[in-house]
Amino acid sequence: MTRCFRIINELEADGVDFISSHELGELLGCTPSQVRQDLSFFGKYGLSGFGYAVGLLHHDLVHVFGADRHFPAILVGVGNIGRELLENDVLQGCGYELLAAFDSSPAIIGREINGFTVRDAAELEEFLRETPTDAAALCVPEEAVGETAELLCGNGVRAIWNVSGGEMKLPWGTVREDLRLSDSLLSLGYRVKESLTRREAVGE
Amino acid sequence: MTRCFRIINELEADGVDFISSHELGELLGCTPSQVRQDLSFFGKYGLSGFGYAVGLLHHDLVHVFGADRHFPAILVGVGNIGRELLENDVLQGCGYELLAAFDSSPAIIGREINGFTVRDAAELEEFLRETPTDAAALCVPEEAVGETAELLCGNGVRAIWNVSGGEMKLPWGTVREDLRLSDSLLSLGYRVKESLTRREAVGE
Numbered sequence: 181m182t183r184c185f186r187i188i189n190e191l192e193a194d195g196v197d198f199i200s201s202h203e204l205g206e207l208l209g210c211t212p213s214q215v216r217q218d219l220s221f222f223g224k225y226g227l228s229g230f231g232y233a234v235g236l237l238h239h240d241l242v243h244v245f246g247a248d249r250h251f252p253a254i255l256v257g258v259g260n261i262g263r264e265l266l267e268n269d270v271l272q273g274c275g276y277e278l279l280a281a282f283d284s285s286p287a288i289i290g291r292e293i294n295g296f297t298v299r300d301a302a303e304l305e306e307f308l309r310e311t312p313t314d315a316a317a318l319c320v321p322e323e324a325v326g327e328t329a330e331l332l333c334g335n336g337v338r339a340i341w342n343v344s345g346g347e348m349k350l351p352w353g354t355v356r357e358d359l360r361l362s363d364s365l366l367s368l369g370y371r372v373k374e375s376l377t378r379r380e381a382v383g384e
Numbered sequence: 385m386t387r388c389f390r391i392i393n394e395l396e397a398d399g400v401d402f403i404s405s406h407e408l409g410e411l412l413g414c415t416p417s418q419v420r421q422d423l424s425f426f427g428k429y430g431l432s433g434f435g436y437a438v439g440l441l442h443h444d445l446v447h448v449f450g451a452d453r454h455f456p457a458i459l460v461g462v463g464n465i466g467r468e469l470l471e472n473d474v475l476q477g478c479g480y481e482l483l484a485a486f487d488s489s490p491a492i493i494g495r496e497i498n499g500f501t502v503r504d505a506a507e508l509e510e511f512l513r514e515t516p517t518d519a520a521a522l523c524v525p526e527e528a529v530g531e532t533a534e535l536l537c538g539n540g541v542r543a544i545w546n547v548s549g550g551e552m553k554l555p556w557g558t559v560r561e562d563l564r565l566s567d568s569l570l571s572l573g574y575r576v577k578e579s580l581t582r583r584e585a586v587g588e
Contacts, residue, residue: 182567182574207551245570246577260471264464265565274569315576317569339576341569347411355579357572361469361563363386365478365521365545366449368561370386372519372543373450375559 181218184208185241192238200231247275251339252312255281256328257319258288258298261343265317266293276315280307284324308335315339315355322346385422388412389445396442404435451479455543456516459485460532461523462492462502465547469521470497480519484511488528512539519543519559526550 187207191199201212201219208215219232222240242248253276255262262281265271271278283289284301291298299307307313316332318325318340325346332340339355342348350356391411395403405416405423412419423436426444446452457480459466466485469475475482487493488505495502503511511517512535520541524532529550536544543559546552554560 182570183564185570186564186566244574246573246580247570249573249577249580251573251576260464260468264468267464270565271569274566275573276569314580315572338579339572341572343565343568353579355572355575357568357575359563359565359568360387360390361474361547362390362478364547364561364563365475365480366386366389366451368519368543368545368559369450369453369455369479370448371559371561372455373453375542375557376450376453376518 182245184218185245185247188234188238188241191234196234198231199234204232242275245275249275250277251275251314252277252279253315253317254279254304254307254313254337255317255319256283256301256304256332257321257324257344258283258291258293259319259321262317262319263293265319266296269294271317279311279313282307305331305335308332308337313337315341317341317343318348319343320346385445386449388422389449389451392438392442392445395438400438402435403438408436446479449479453479454481455479455518456481456483457519457521458483458508458511458517458541459521459523460487460505460508460536461525461528461548462487462495462497463523463525466521466523467497469523470500473498475521483515483517486511488524509535509539512536512541517541519545521545521547522552523547524550 329348533552
């Protein structure tokens with residue numbers, strides 16, 4: 181559904197009024213009947229002969245994904261990935277309000293990136309005590325994940341997006357999402373191997 | 385299973401000989417019986433009273449994930465994400481042999497990063513004609529994804545790892561894996577919203 185939401189976002193931005201389940205299926209790489217089944221879960225958006233009303237669908241999916249909530253969020257760790265998030269407003273584009281970015285490296289603290297002045301990670305705890313913060317994007321080095329996650333959760337952060345590759349244990353009730361580049365790459369490797377094995381078996 | 389493989393990798397590197405399904409479940413965040421069920425799929429590794437033989441398990445999982453195949457691979461697009469992959473040997477750590485990195489920006493072409501000199505994307509087609517390449521990590525800007533993927537697949541690349549955020553259509557039979565930062569972030573937002581709604585409902 182996140183992909184569907186993203187595509188509906190793009191259609192809405194492009195000023196498309198209606199889209200058929202067939203066209204939407206093409207964009208999503210699934211069948212028209214899968215599209216109809218999935219969207220019927222959220223309500224009735226289809227108009228026979230016209231397709232789906234993009235504006236209505238967009239309005240409701242924004243609500244479903246909380247993209248209208250502007251969750252106050254911070255970014256911790258401004259390495260390559262953190263910089264990517266900062267430079268391209270990635271958090272802001274997904275319904276978060278980015279409040280501040282932190283790093284512990286003197287080479288990065290104080291630098292301005294896309295309107296944000298990177299703050300000293302030593303000020304993180306004080307910042308969280310003073311500023312209600314729902315979510316944190318964790319982009320610190322792997323070995324710093326556990327400690328940083330503990331500090332965040334101990335100071336009111338309810339949701340952690342861990343893009344650091346490290347493992348973290350969180351208090352019960354914390355919302356988490358772990359994104360690991362290497363997991364995705366291993367999954368590709370598994371399928372490449374299967375595909376090559378099949379080709380070898382048929383002597384290709 | 386990719387997570388399990390990563391953890392077994394780490395245990396092997398740390399010189400651990402045996403691990404119980406209970407301990408492995410703790411690390412993976414699942415029950416011991418789930419661990420036993422999942423691993424029984426690949427063979428018999430458990431020794432009653434000792435747990436799993438980490439070395440054996442590692443050896444076989446390396447094979448399952450093709451991490452011993454050293455798929456020849458290239459990197460296209462050396463922005464923030466591409467740089468992260470280059471600097472940290474991410475592809476090499478997942479069973480790929482990185483042959484070269486390409487970019488089209490004059491500011492980046494010729495720069496050396498972690499032993500790789502970034503090559504001009506204009507040479508990509510020639511390179512692929514001369515060098516058998518199984519896989520490509522695609523880290524170009526969103527709007528360049530379609531065209532680049534077409535060039536890659538038209539010149540023998542069988543697997544595309546798309547980390548660019550854009551959409552691509554690939555020839556039938558191409559192995560693909562799409563990793564989108566924003567999909568993961570939207571998924572977190574959905575659950576943050578659900579969690580906040582529940583808290584509001586009980587007046588927390």
